[in-house]
Amino acid sequence: MAEHKLLTEHFGTESLQTLPVYERLGGYQGLRKALQQMTPDEVVAEVKTSGIRGRGGAGFPTGIKWSFLPKDVHPRYLCVNADESEPGCFKDRALIDQDPHQLIEGTLIAAYAIQAPIAFIYIRGEYHDQRLLLERCVEEARSAGYVGCGILGSDYSCDVIVHGGAGAYICGEETALIDSLEGLRGQPRLKPPFPAVKGLYGKPTVVNNVETLSNLPHIVLRGGAWFASLGTERSTGTRLFCCSGHINRPGTYEMLLGTPIRELLEEECGGVWKGRALKAFQPGGGSMQVLLPEHLDLPLDMDAVAKAGSALGAGAMVFMDETTCMVDVSMRLVDFYQHESCGKCAPCREGTYFESDLMHRLEAGALTRAELGTLADICDNMNGKCFCPLGDTATWFVMSAYDAFREEFEEHCGAGGCPIKARNASLVTA
Amino acid sequence: MPVLTAATRAEIERQRDRYPQPRSAVLPSLWAVQRQLGQLTPAGMEEVAQLLGLTPSEVEAVASFYSMYFDHPVGRHHVLVCVNVSCALRGAEEIVNHLESRLGCPSGGTTPDGEVTWEHTVECLGACGGAPAMQVDHHFQENLTPERVDAILDGLGGR
Numbered sequence: 001m002a003e004h005k006l007l008t009e010h011f012g013t014e015s016l017q018t019l020p021v022y023e024r025l026g027g028y029q030g031l032r033k034a035l036q037q038m039t040p041d042e043v044v045a046e047v048k049t050s051g052i053r054g055r056g057g058a059g060f061p062t063g064i065k066w067s068f069l070p071k072d073v074h075p076r077y078l079c080v081n082a083d084e085s086e087p088g089c090f091k092d093r094a095l096i097d098q099d100p101h102q103l104i105e106g107t108l109i110a111a112y113a114i115q116a117p118i119a120f121i122y123i124r125g126e127y128h129d130q131r132l133l134l135e136r137c138v139e140e141a142r143s144a145g146y147v148g149c150g151i152l153g154s155d156y157s158c159d160v161i162v163h164g165g166a167g168a169y170i171c172g173e174e175t176a177l178i179d180s181l182e183g184l185r186g187q188p189r190l191k192p193p194f195p196a197v198k199g200l201y202g203k204p205t206v207v208n209n210v211e212t213l214s215n216l217p218h219i220v221l222r223g224g225a226w227f228a229s230l231g232t233e234r235s236t237g238t239r240l241f242c243c244s245g246h247i248n249r250p251g252t253y254e255m256l257l258g259t260p261i262r263e264l265l266e267e268e269c270g271g272v273w274k275g276r277a278l279k280a281f282q283p284g285g286g287s288m289q290v291l292l293p294e295h296l297d298l299p300l301d302m303d304a305v306a307k308a309g310s311a312l313g314a315g316a317m318v319f320m321d322e323t324t325c326m327v328d329v330s331m332r333l334v335d336f337y338q339h340e341s342c343g344k345c346a347p348c349r350e351g352t353y354f355e356s357d358l359m360h361r362l363e364a365g366a367l368t369r370a371e372l373g374t375l376a377d378i379c380d381n382m383n384g385k386c387f388c389p390l391g392d393t394a395t396w397f398v399m400s401a402y403d404a405f406r407e408e409f410e411e412h413c414g415a416g417g418c419p420i421k422a423r424n425a426s427l428v429t430a
Numbered sequence: 431m432p433v434l435t436a437a438t439r440a441e442i443e444r445q446r447d448r449y450p451q452p453r454s455a456v457l458p459s460l461w462a463v464q465r466q467l468g469q470l471t472p473a474g475m476e477e478v479a480q481l482l483g484l485t486p487s488e489v490e491a492v493a494s495f496y497s498m499y500f501d502h503p504v505g506r507h508h509v510l511v512c513v514n515v516s517c518a519l520r521g522a523e524e525i526v527n528h529l530e531s532r533l534g535c536p537s538g539g540t541t542p543d544g545e546v547t548w549e550h551t552v553e554c555l556g557a558c559g560g561a562p563a564m565q566v567d568h569h570f571q572e573n574l575t576p577e578r579v580d581a582i583l584d585g586l587g588g589r
Contacts, residue, residue, distance in 0.1 A: 084556055086554070087515055087516065088514075088516050088554065088558050089554070089556065089558070090556040090557060090558050092556075093557075118450070125498045126498070126553075126555055126565065126568075128568035129569060129570070163454075163458070166498045167497035167499075168496050180457070182451065183454045183455065183456035183482075183484075184492060185491060185492055186495065201450060201451060242558060243559070244520075244559055244561055245515070245516055245520070245558075245561075246520075250558065250559045286514070318519070329515050329518075329519075332513065332514055332515050332552060333515060335552045336514055336554070339497075339551075339553060342495075
């Protein structure tokens, strides 16, 4: 159990972003095999066998998601979710920057499996250079016969359209992504009906994450059973973990699922920086609950982390050293959700404002204890009561931090400033 | 009197024809308008509406939802600094303070010569591995220090 390079095997290879180099390293052989040796149903079956679970955050099994498509309803669409915006998350950007054809090949395999005539790659507006790169690669693949009419001499045709967003975290939620792609405000839709039944333009639609799709060429070439042998029984394969914060070597590391988090921190990330101790970490991006040093021996396994009260989410590990103010971190995350709330439902639209106002006054040391007592009430009026997960997750980190670091929150009350920052400043001058 | 150039209109028509439904071309069309005008104006959005067969209010409703479209004039260069957690843990506040003092205007402001608009954002830019980070004219700049920020701004010319 350790670092295991499957998706990242060729990262760093010169000109990997060009078709000749990608092909020289075996690229597009998975698509070739799928189109020439497998029926669409066989591809779906292989992906089911692999056990791969979506890498976008929710962790739903990909093959099962595909099988929800109603039989014989066409056209169907594939949407690639490249709207990566989870705080702390930058793996999809790495997969696009480093190996864009791997994503395009995986996209075409998925499109073939579900028999979609068009695959849309929805990429966040901030990934401007990544969008241009993908557009260039799609054209390169088109001129080589991998995209367009009668792919590789088969009777399957598929167009790939790269679609740039314009700054909205909520568009990573699959129904909001579909609204945005239809040229609307990116607001989530009521489910059911799920996108598999009624999605883009009212047609059956699958939305899959960049990393999920990048795995498909490997699953098709080497088999679902091989993939299922990697990782743990219910968290198969590898995952890219985006590591950031107070560590010596921030970056993206591909790990076999099941590896202890401590190994990721100590061996890949080089440990906590400046010789300091770890105070807390977030295992799955800004939405997920805080974990403590005692949780470092948990395996990188979706179910094990869930059992500990958090989630691997989108694979973003944010490490915080002993000087970190948990109120400040909570405030920034709450601000994020307040900024990104789409405004559709009242608990999220109003709740995130209440949260943000409260956390700003707390961090400034201007909140009373009685006012702090309303935090749990505000969050309770949001969690589980919002239209989509954004509003729920806007409460998860702050409530978990409030539970784990209650004294620190209370110390801020009436302190006239941030007591943690004041202590840190005296450490620096001492 | 159209405000969009023939090239911008042609780009919007090209985008419109890529999708099964023309309305899907709203975001790419608004990007084309902003590239030409530097911002979205009512006249520009009205032309988008005409080209896509929508009402102006349908286009404006979309435009106002997304944070990367400007409804006001901005500088020739745009600097966007991340202050979300991963960047904050590695010194984003120092970068923000440096930009404010060097450029002489608060977040959201534009330098008096109209060259640079800068702002800080809580929207994670996806550069946490190179924190603290910012984007200058949509390009990532990572592992920032005040000195590196100075070198990047010097490289923009004019300042």
